[in-house]
Amino acid sequence: MVTTAEVMSLPGDATTHDHEYHQLVLGLYGHTDFDISGLGQHVTAGGGCLVPSTTDHAFVGLGNNQIMVVNLPWNLHYSDQEYELINRLFDQASYFHMSSQLQVLAGALSRELQQHPQDSLLARACANTLLCSLQHQLALPAPRVSGQIDMTLIDDYIQLHLHRRISVAQLAGLACLSQSQFHERFRQQNGATPHQYLLEQRLRKASHYLEQGRPLAQISERCGFSSQSAFTHAFRRRFDTTPARYRRQWRDQQA
Numbered sequence: 001m002v003t004t005a006e007v008m009s010l011p012g013d014a015t016t017h018d019h020e021y022h023q024l025v026l027g028l029y030g031h032t033d034f035d036i037s038g039l040g041q042h043v044t045a046g047g048g049c050l051v052p053s054t055t056d057h058a059f060v061g062l063g064n065n066q067i068m069v070v071n072l073p074w075n076l077h078y079s080d081q082e083y084e085l086i087n088r089l090f091d092q093a094s095y096f097h098m099s100s101q102l103q104v105l106a107g108a109l110s111r112e113l114q115q116h117p118q119d120s121l122l123a124r125a126c127a128n129t130l131l132c133s134l135q136h137q138l139a140l141p142a143p144r145v146s147g148q149i150d151m152t153l154i155d156d157y158i159q160l161h162l163h164r165r166i167s168v169a170q171l172a173g174l175a176c177l178s179q180s181q182f183h184e185r186f187r188q189q190n191g192a193t194p195h196q197y198l199l200e201q202r203l204r205k206a207s208h209y210l211e212q213g214r215p216l217a218q219i220s221e222r223c224g225f226s227s228q229s230a231f232t233h234a235f236r237r238r239f240d241t242t243p244a245r246y247r248r249q250w251r252d253q254q255a
Contacts, residue, residue, distance in 0.1 A: 004070065004071055004072075004073075004076070004120065004123040004124045004126075004127045005068065005069070005071070005109075005113060005123040005124070005126045005127040005130070006068070006069055006113060006117065006123065007028070007066060007069075007110045007113050008066070008067060009061060009064070009065050009066050009067070010032050010059055010060060010061030010065055010067060011060070011061055012060065012061055012062075012063075013060065014033075014058055014059070014060040015058065015059060015060070016056065016057070016058040017056075017057070018054050018056050018057065019053065019054075020053050020054060020073075020074070021053050021071055021072050021073040021074060022050070022051065022052055022053050022071075022072040022086060022089075022090040023050075023051040023069060023070065023071055024048065024049075024050055024051075024069070024070035024072075024089075024127075024130065024131065024134070025043060025048055025049050025051065025067055025068070025069055025070075026047075026048040026067060026068040026069075026070075026106050027043045027044050027045050027046060027048060027065075027067055028045060028066040028067055028068055028106065028107065028110055029045050029064070029065060029066040029161075029164065030044070030045065030061070030062065030063055030064045030065030030066060031043075031044050031061075031062040031063065031065060032044070032059060032060065032061050032062060032067060033058075033059065033060045033062060034049050034057060034058070034059050034095075035057060035058040035059070036049060036051055036055060036056075036057045036093040037055055037057070037093055039093060039095075041095045043067070043095070045170060045173075046097060046098050046103050046170070046173050046174075047095065047097055047098065048095070048096055048097075048098055048134075049093070049094065049095045049096070050089060050090055050092075050093060050094050050095075050096070051090075051093060052090045052091075052092065052093055053090070055093055057093075066110075068106060068109070068130075070126075070127045070130055070131065071127075072086055072090075072127070076124075082128070085131060085132070085135055086131070088135070089134065089138075096134075096137075096138065097173075098134075098137070099137045100150070100157075100173075100174040100175065100176070101133070101137075101153065102130075102133050102134065102137055103157065103173075103174060104156045104157055104160065104174075105129070105130070105133055106130065107157065107160040108156075109126040109129065111160065112126065148189060149175045149177075149182070149186055149189055150174075150175065151189075151190070153174055153175075154174060154175070155201075157170075157171070157174055158198060158201050159201075159205075162201065162202060162205060162222070162223055162224050163221065163222050163223070163224050164224055165224065166198055166224070168182065168183060168194050168195070171194055182194070199234065199238075200238075202223045202224055202225065202234075203223075203234060203235060203238050203239070205222075205223050206219050206220075206231065206235060206243070207235075207239070207246065209222065209223070210246055210250065211247070211250050213247070216228055216231070216232075216243055216244065219231065219243070231243065
């Protein structure tokens, strides 16, 4: 039975096939290559493609990658409204870039799917939500770049991906700005560079986990540090104390 929505990593060996159902692919992390009827393109984090049914397509993962796949088998019972939406979206094969709102939504739903991979009701709900959101995005003109960066979107994205490496390019894509424009505007708006801001978010989350009593190795991994020693070094520079001492002092204050 075809899964309605799932999160997966593509293998490094190229695969070619087709199937009798439409497929939506959203890039979550890393790099992948897709070729749909001879139209080839990278699908990276923030990108996606629409693969109509019975369309030949090839794909390959380039290193560490993660995508979300939404399958739409015809044996599912769709309402007339759902049929209309699906037929409109999959009129032809195409590539697209997700809006900042859709990137955050896809990230949140991917976490839910990974935590509950056997929940078919959740998978279908996620699929429908993503299809509707994408349809709304494609129906709207491209947003104009405003003078202010939407920090709510930036913060949401950081919290969803805190356990991973987050690049300035990814954050700039959320704001629809070049890296240089984003870096300068971010610094003017927040009084810190994107790297400084991201490190502060990691350390704040780490301090919260320390207060909960979680193991240092687990905190280091969940907050995106390359190693426990790197976490300890960064924490000491920011708080002028070690993570272990911080946790003891916090516990003493609560006693």
